[in-house]
Amino acid sequence: MIILDALQAVMSVDVLTAVTIGSISGIIIGGMPGLTATMAVALLIPITFSFTPLIGLSLMGGVYAGAMYGGSIAAILLSTPGTPAAAATAIEGYPLTKQGKGGLALKVSVIASFVGGTFSVIVLLLVSPLLAQFALKFGPPEYFLLALMGLTGVISVSTGGLAKGIMSGLIGLIIALIGTDAMSGMLRYTFGQVELYEGVSFMPALIGMFSIAQMLALTSEKRIANDNIDLSTIKREKMPKGMVPFIMLGTAVGTIVGIIPGEGATIAAFVSYNMAKQKSKFKDLFGKGNPEGIAAAESGNNACVGGSLVPLLTLGIPGNTVSAALMGGLMIQGLIPGPELFTKYGQITYGFILSLFIANIVFLVVGLFFAPYFARIALIPASILIAAISVFAVIGSYAINNSMFDVGLMLIFAFGGFFLDKLGFSLSAIILGMILGPIAESGFAQALTISGGTYGIFFASIPAKILWVIIIALLIQPLIGHYKSKNIENIAS
Amino acid sequence: MRKLISLVLFLATVIVSGSFAAYPSKAIKLIVPSKAGGSTDTTARLFAQTAKKYWKGARFIIVDKPGSGGLMGFEAEARSRADGYTLGLMFTPQIVAHIVAKRATYTLDSFKIIGNIAEDPEIVVVPAQSSVKNLDDLVKLAKSKKITAAVNGIGSDDFLAAKNFETAAGIKFNLMPTRGSTEEKAAILGNHIEVAFMNLSQMLAQHKAGKARIIAIMAKKRSDIAMDIKTAPEQGYNVLMTATRGMIINAKVKKSIADKISDLYTKVMNDKGFQAKTKKAFIFLKPMKGKVYRDYLEQLQKDTQKVYDVSPW
Numbered sequence: 001m002i003i004l005d006a007l008q009a010v011m012s013v014d015v016l017t018a019v020t021i022g023s024i025s026g027i028i029i030g031g032m033p034g035l036t037a038t039m040a041v042a043l044l045i046p047i048t049f050s051f052t053p054l055i056g057l058s059l060m061g062g063v064y065a066g067a068m069y070g071g072s073i074a075a076i077l078l079s080t081p082g083t084p085a086a087a088a089t090a091i092e093g094y095p096l097t098k099q100g101k102g103g104l105a106l107k108v109s110v111i112a113s114f115v116g117g118t119f120s121v122i123v124l125l126l127v128s129p130l131l132a133q134f135a136l137k138f139g140p141p142e143y144f145l146l147a148l149m150g151l152t153g154v155i156s157v158s159t160g161g162l163a164k165g166i167m168s169g170l171i172g173l174i175i176a177l178i179g180t181d182a183m184s185g186m187l188r189y190t191f192g193q194v195e196l197y198e199g200v201s202f203m204p205a206l207i208g209m210f211s212i213a214q215m216l217a218l219t220s221e222k223r224i225a226n227d228n229i230d231l232s233t234i235k236r237e238k239m240p241k242g243m244v245p246f247i248m249l250g251t252a253v254g255t256i257v258g259i260i261p262g263e264g265a266t267i268a269a270f271v272s273y274n275m276a277k278q279k280s281k282f283k284d285l286f287g288k289g290n291p292e293g294i295a296a297a298e299s300g301n302n303a304c305v306g307g308s309l310v311p312l313l314t315l316g317i318p319g320n321t322v323s324a325a326l327m328g329g330l331m332i333q334g335l336i337p338g339p340e341l342f343t344k345y346g347q348i349t350y351g352f353i354l355s356l357f358i359a360n361i362v363f364l365v366v367g368l369f370f371a372p373y374f375a376r377i378a379l380i381p382a383s384i385l386i387a388a389i390s391v392f393a394v395i396g397s398y399a400i401n402n403s404m405f406d407v408g409l410m411l412i413f414a415f416g417g418f419f420l421d422k423l424g425f426s427l428s429a430i431i432l433g434m435i436l437g438p439i440a441e442s443g444f445a446q447a448l449t450i451s452g453g454t455y456g457i458f459f460a461s462i463p464a465k466i467l468w469v470i471i472i473a474l475l476i477q478p479l480i481g482h483y484k485s486k487n488i489e490n491i492a493s
Numbered sequence: 494m495r496k497l498i499s500l501v502l503f504l505a506t507v508i509v510s511g512s513f514a515a516y517p518s519k520a521i522k523l524i525v526p527s528k529a530g531g532s533t534d535t536t537a538r539l540f541a542q543t544a545k546k547y548w549k550g551a552r553f554i555i556v557d558k559p560g561s562g563g564l565m566g567f568e569a570e571a572r573s574r575a576d577g578y579t580l581g582l583m584f585t586p587q588i589v590a591h592i593v594a595k596r597a598t599y600t601l602d603s604f605k606i607i608g609n610i611a612e613d614p615e616i617v618v619v620p621a622q623s624s625v626k627n628l629d630d631l632v633k634l635a636k637s638k639k640i641t642a643a644v645n646g647i648g649s650d651d652f653l654a655a656k657n658f659e660t661a662a663g664i665k666f667n668l669m670p671t672r673g674s675t676e677e678k679a680a681i682l683g684n685h686i687e688v689a690f691m692n693l694s695q696m697l698a699q700h701k702a703g704k705a706r707i708i709a710i711m712a713k714k715r716s717d718i719a720m721d722i723k724t725a726p727e728q729g730y731n732v733l734m735t736a737t738r739g740m741i742i743n744a745k746v747k748k749s750i751a752d753k754i755s756d757l758y759t760k761v762m763n764d765k766g767f768q769a770k771t772k773k774a775f776i777f778l779k780p781m782k783g784k785v786y787r788d789y790l791e792q793l794q795k796d797t798q799k800v801y802d803v804s805p806w
Contacts, residue, residue, distance in 0.1 A: 039557075042529035046538040049770060139685035140669075180561065182672055185594075185647030185806035194568055197561035197596070261679050316698050317678050324675065325530025332535075332774045338702035401565070402558050442672055449669045450641045450686060 006350035015058050019355045022059040023362035026066020030082045031074045033207050034396025037067035041325040045332060053333035053348050058355035060329050064322050065359035068265065068302050069113040069367065076105045077377045078389055080211035084202060084435060085265035088273040088297035090210055091157060091428055095289030100229030103375035107239055108291045109298045110367030112247045116299030117360040120255045120306025125353050132314035135259045140450060141457045144443030145467040146260065147436045150267040152474040153274040154432055159287035160424030162482050168426040172433020175200055183445045195405035202434050204397040204406040208413030209427040211393050215386045216418045224385070225378035243295045246276050250299030258307020261319045265304040266435055272300030278477050306356065313341055313349065516577055516750050520552040524581040526566020528559040532694065533738055535774050536611055537582050543767040547760045562646060563587045564596060571599035575745035577754065585737045589794040590648040593801045601790055604741040605751050607758050609781035611771065613692040615654045615711040615734035620684040621704055628709050628728040631688060635664040640687035642666035643677045647806045651690040654711055654734035656800050661730050681705050692736055694775040737779065739786055755783060
């Protein structure tokens with residue numbers, strides 16, 4: 001009954017307007033590197049005082065859902081992921097744009113995002129208390145294993161051979177060592193730079209290695225799309241077949257990973273991408289523009305939106321920085337996370353959840369309608385585009401922490417990334433190592449602190465055992481594939 | 494010649510209007526040394542919102558400078574231009590802990606202390622399933638076996654509280670530093686560790702919902718919003734710790750301007766709307782004006798130094 005009341009509340013003009021505005025501004029914010037959903041939600045917190053709780057929350061929820069999708073637009077068209085979670089999307093999306101199939105990539109991305117986002121909200125609506133208990137089973141040893149599972153993706157994202165892929169992953173892990181050791185408080189490789197005490201922030205690294213390195217490569221071209229492509233080819237694209245299993249895969253992975261507090265969306269996107277590659281019949285196309293990869297990665301990161309709200313609403317544990325900011329918004333409205341949210345404040349809570357459905361519909365409509373127009377970016381002359389993107393890259397790197405140091409960092413990563421890419425190293429694997437390194441390290445150290453130094457803790461719980469099985473499964477197939485292709489090469493030579 | 498005269502006149506007008514224009518005549522930056530969306534950030538945004546009521550037409554720009562336990566933000570505040578157009582938020586004990594650990598290039602003398610805005614008392618929390626009901630139980634358990642205690646980062650209020658409690662009770666924890674209070678929360682709610690040192694606002698909702706048990710608040714008095722939680726001194730352990738959140742400006746700002754800012758601070762702190770909004774956001778106001786707060790900070794620095802001398806980080 002309470003859900004019907006909530007539905008009635010959501011169907012008011014005010015709430016619908018709030019969701020629509022939230023979702024559309026979310027898309028814009030998510031699409032711009034340097035503007036984050038976290039910032040947007042934080043900005044909204046004091047403003048929402050003057051609104052009713054439901055309007056305030058649906059505005060913030062709309063921004064969250066919209067931004068998660070918006071991150072994929074620039075990732076696909078310009079290889080400039082607006083959020084780290086969209087990095088996996090860029091791996092497949094940008095090559096498609098080069099082939100003049102940017103519009104197709106955008107369509108796949110928006111539909112996958114919609115399905116992932118909507119399914120995870122259904123899960124949130126129906127079974128959150130149950131899932132919250134599942135989330136609590138994850139302690140430090142399981143976080144370590146989760147990060148390890150994400151790191152197996154290094155193999156999938158590497159296109160220049162296994163050895164170089166692993167080396168790239170290690171480079172990322174080594175960069176992640178810079179900063180304060182969380183366990184002892186000691187400084188590691190900071191060279192007296194205050195800015196490095198916190199470690200190398202990965203948004204500048206991401207912008208440098210993905211967008212600027214790509215722009216450097218673009219200097220030798222006239223435009224992003226290959227020469228023989230014109231406007232009429234871009235308009236004619238149809239939705240590819242066979243995406244359904246990959247969207248379902250990403251949705252499942254994203255929802256589950258999203259529920260576990262941590263760097264949810266990025267891990268979810270890469271794990272989904274990794275699984276999609278292993279499942280695919282067209283493995284060779286991965287890295288060269290396979291829409292299957294986009295379908296899995298985008299449904300994966302959007303499914304985290306609903307997932308991350310499960311522990312937030314039931315236990316008050318925010319799954320990531322956006323939901324942490326969202327918690328501030330909830331509390332200001334007098335909504336304290338816990339069981340009461342679903343009973344006493346049920347109308348508002350369920351109303352908020354239902355408004356997320358609408359936010360998903362809004363970005364679906366906007367995304368589908370504008371996809372062909374957005375895709376024309378590929379036809380803009382490189383001389384104009386490169387300048388524009390470089391400006392965004394500098395502003396974006398600065399805006400994350402309001403720090404000029406980060407702009408310098410971005411440039412170092414841009415030039416380093418450009419040459420590493422030319423030498424066949426995988427920039428995606430470096431990013432993966434950088435993002436997952438700190439999670440793996442602290443999970444490992446914390447687990448050993450709890451166990452008093454015995455390694456049994458990594459095999460003790462049921463979730464840990466399941467994670468081990470998945471990790472091994474994710475490793476075996478590509479290794480077999482690797483040796484098979486080696487043998488073929490040997491026979492051939 | 495006429496051109497020259499008009500130029501001189503023009504410049505004179507510009508200079509006069511520039512230097513004698515009533516402060517504030519342009520946008521004021523408010524540096525927040527932590528992430529957007531956090532509690533300090535919300536405090537700053539609510540403060541700015543209320544301040545506009547008293548300084549008509551004034552614009553405030555919130556600049557989040559997160560990183561390294563506030564160090565990035567504190568350094569930026571110390572290096573800001575001393576024209577009164579940069580205000581800074583800060584939090585304890587990190588601001589003095591960085592001085593003690595020799596990480597900071599500033600000292601307390603780099604700042605003019607406007608006053609404290611809010612505080613978040615330290616608490617000791619155990620999982621709901623735990624047999625530990627009070628501090629004595631905890632000490633007994635810690636003496637019988639090695640138990641894991643989570644603190645949010647090294648050199649934080651949690652860390653100092655845990656260290657001080659170890660000394661007071663004559664025990665030793667298996668200290669597990671986390672990256673953020675979320676990890677502490679998850680570890681306690683999931684019953685993965687025995688105890689955590691956290692702040693009241695972070696666990697109050699879970700305590701009230703019966704999902705975790707706060708066994709002590711490290712303050713002289715019980716908290717209005719959670720009268721059932723006994724203080725540490727009540728239980729025979731004289732360990733006090735709180736995280737305060739205050740406002741500072743560059744020490745070189747002119748007195749006339751600094752006084753205006755102090756006046757604004759007082760007005761905002763007494764504003765009924767500000768009090769109501771912060772209460773809803775779990776921000777517990779604790780006014781301490783200039784000198785009083787300065788003395789508090791100096792004492793805190795001495796206390797932190799003692800802990801650092803015994804076990805440096």
